[in-house]
Amino acid sequence: xxELILARRNLLAGMGVALAAGPAATLAASxxxxxxxxxxxxxxxxxxxxxxxxxxxxxxxxxxxxxVGLIEQAMAEVQAGIAYAAEHGGG
Numbered sequence: 001x002x003e004l005i006l007a008r009r010n011l012l013a014g015m016g017v018a019l020a021a022g023p024a025a026t027l028a029a030s031x032x033x034x035x036x037x038x039x040x041x042x043x044x045x046x047x048x049x050x051x052x053x054x055x056x057x058x059x060x061x062x063x064x065x066x067x068v069g070l071i072e073q074a075m076a077e078v079q080a081g082i083a084y085a086a087e088h089g090g091g
Contacts, residue, residue: 039085
């Protein structure tokens with residue numbers, strides 16, 4: 001019976017540490033995520049540019065289609081940069 005009481009105490013103590021560490025981990029991760037404002041703004045600008053190009057008439061000698069591809073490539077790079085910063089604690 002004493003082992004059961006000790007096991008419960010250890011479980012409760014472990015849960016307390018986990019609960020206390022949760023907010024601290026969130027706070028530690030927040031600066032990396034909070035500093036992505038410029039990257040998020042860049043992504044919105046690229047999304048707006050892509051939408052405008054898609055609304056444009058198609059008679060541009062293939063340049064419109066190439067621009068669409070380049071913007072999609074840029075969007076992938078911005079997203080990769082955001083993911084890299086999140087993984088490495090960068091801002």
